[in-house]
Amino acid sequence: MTANIDLHLHTLASDGRLTPTELIRLAAKLGLKTIAVTDHDSTEGLAEAYEAAKEFPELRIIPGIEMSADIPGDEVHVLGYFLDYQDEQFQATLSEFRTGRVGRAQIMVEKLKGLGKPVDWERVLHFAGDGSVGRPHIALAMVEAGYFKEPKEAFDEYLGNGGLAYYDRPKLNPIESVEMIQRVGGVPVLAHPTFMNDMEAGIANLKKVGLKAMEVYYAQYDDDTVRHLARLAKEYDLIPCGGSDYHGLGNTGEPLPGTLGPPQDTIRLLENAAAKSRPCNGK
Ligand code: AMP
Ligand code: ZN
Ligand code: FE
Ligand code: FE
Numbered sequence: 001m002t003a004n005i006d007l008h009l010h011t012l013a014s015d016g017r018l019t020p021t022e023l024i025r026l027a028a029k030l031g032l033k034t035i036a037v038t039d040h041d042s043t044e045g046l047a048e049a050y051e052a053a054k055e056f057p058e059l060r061i062i063p064g065i066e067m068s069a070d071i072p073g074d075e076v077h078v079l080g081y082f083l084d085y086q087d088e089q090f091q092a093t094l095s096e097f098r099t100g101r102v103g104r105a106q107i108m109v110e111k112l113k114g115l116g117k118p119v120d121w122e123r124v125l126h127f128a129g130d131g132s133v134g135r136p137h138i139a140l141a142m143v144e145a146g147y148f149k150e151p152k153e154a155f156d157e158y159l160g161n162g163g164l165a166y167y168d169r170p171k172l173n174p175i176e177s178v179e180m181i182q183r184v185g186g187v188p189v190l191a192h193p194t195f196m197n198d199m200e201a202g203i204a205n206l207k208k209v210g211l212k213a214m215e216v217y218y219a220q221y222d223d224d225t226v227r228h229l230a231r232l233a234k235e236y237d238l239i240p241c242g243g244s245d246y247h248g249l250g251n252t253g254e255p256l257p258g259t260l261g262p263p264q265d266t267i268r269l270l271e272n273a274a275a276k277s278r279p280c281n282g283k
Contacts, residue, residue, distance in 0.1 A: 003261025007036040007062065008079065008191065008215070008243030013045030014066075015134040017248035020048035023257075028056040030258045034267055036064035036081055036243070041097040041171075042132040043085040062270075065094075066191060069177040072168070075161050075195045076202065078177040079215070079241070082274035083186025090184045097171055101133045104169035108138055111165040112158065119145050135159045136249055152251045174202065175209050182210050185278040187270050189213040189241050193229060194221070200232070207236050212273045217242025217262045219255035226260075239269045 010016030011023050018026065020037065023045075027035050037049050046063055053061050063085050067078045085091075105128075109121050119141040127137040139151035139159055148154050158165040172180060178188040188211050196202045203214060216229040217240065233240045242262045244255045 003217070003258050004031060004033040005035070005261040005264070005267065006032055006243040006246070006257045006259075007034075007064070007081065007189075007241050007262065007266075008038050008066070008218070008245045009035055009257055010039055010066075010245070010247045011037060011045040011049070012129050012131045013042045014039035014132040015128075015136040015247060015249075017250070020045040021052040023246075024049055024052035024056065024059065024061075027257050028059050030256065032258050033058060034060045034062065035257070036062040036079075038064035038066040038079050038243075040066050040068050040077075040132050040134055041094050041101070043083075043091075043094070044131070046085065062267075065181070065186075067172065067177040067181065068097075069172055069174040070161060070168075071173055073162050074197045076174045077191035077195075078174055078181065078206075079189040079191045080181035080184075080186035081189065081270055082277075083181055083184045085184065087184045090180070093180070097169075098132045100170040104167050105133045105135075105138060107167045108135070108159070108165045111167065112138070112142070115158070115164055117142065117145075117147055117158065117165075136247065138165075140249070150251050151249045174206055178206050178209050178211050182277055185274065187212045187239075187273045187277060189215065189239075191215050192218050192220075192245070193232075194225060203232065203236055203238070207238065211238065212277075213239035213241045213266075213270065215242050216240035217260045219244040219259040221260075239266055239273065241266060241270070 011020045062081050065080045069076045123141040124137050127140045139154035142154045181188040193199045244257050244259045246257045
């Protein structure tokens with residue numbers, strides 16, 4: 001492990017495989033000091049995470065989310081930190097997205113049947129549990145059905161954006177996601193920027209509507225990519241963030257929490273940005 005900060009972690013509240021309690025225990029065991037729990041379109045794991053963290057007073061949890069804001073043919077995710085996640089309107093919107101994810105996953109399962117790769121819908125629901133249903137749950141059902149050895153292989157031909165079984169779902173676009181996170185006092189952060197088709201244009205456009213940070217220290221990036229992104233973050237005056245994007249899906253080489261993380265100063269910069277993002281109470 002090289003970092004004691006990890007600002008990108010998933011739980012069973014979306015497509016991670018650990019309960020929030022298990023994730024917190026793992027983070028503490030790995031010696032992490034500051035983490036953000038960032039489930040896709042859900043903050044449902046946070047209450048349990050805070051409860052579990054009472055056992056580990058040295059571990060700080062930043063409330064977070066990862067909004068999936070894909071646009072046709074492009075995978076764009078916006079993270080939000082320090083948001084007032086209990087805001088009712090915000091939760092109503094997230095709940096709508098989660099409902100949309102169920103219908104969309106059902107359509108993808110239908111498509112797979114037509115493609116000669118049937119999976120049982122009940123198994124997809126089983127993998128999703130009470131969490132936000134995502135493509136990794138379909139991928140797990142495909143692995144279980146024997147089509148692939150590990151979940152990530154299911155994305156190449158079938159589940160990836162534009163893949164044979166891909167189907168879109170209701171969501172905000174990246175600009176709306178940045179705006180929504182700010183509306184609830186959060187700090188908007190561009191996740192894994194290189195996944196975008198035109199990264200620099202994306203950064204410039206989102207900066208105009210209030211993007212405050214971008215991931216630089218992302219565990220799947222090599223040193224050159226990290227250096228390049230660190231330069232871009234400086235150029236656009238964005239706080240450099242990062243983490244492992246840990247899911248625990250069982251893919252080969254999946255980085256553990258704390259594999260890579262941002263410098264210590266990032267937390268103070270994010271706190272300052274969060275304080276400015278709350279014009280009403282100045283907190
Ligand atoms: P969804 O929330 O249903 O759109 O699924 C998004 C999640 O699927 C991402 O957070 C990743 O965990 C996973 N994912 C998306 N694209 C790929 C890919 N090409 N290879 C492996 N996993 C992927
Ligand atoms: Zn995910
Ligand atoms: Fe993501
Ligand atoms: Fe993620």
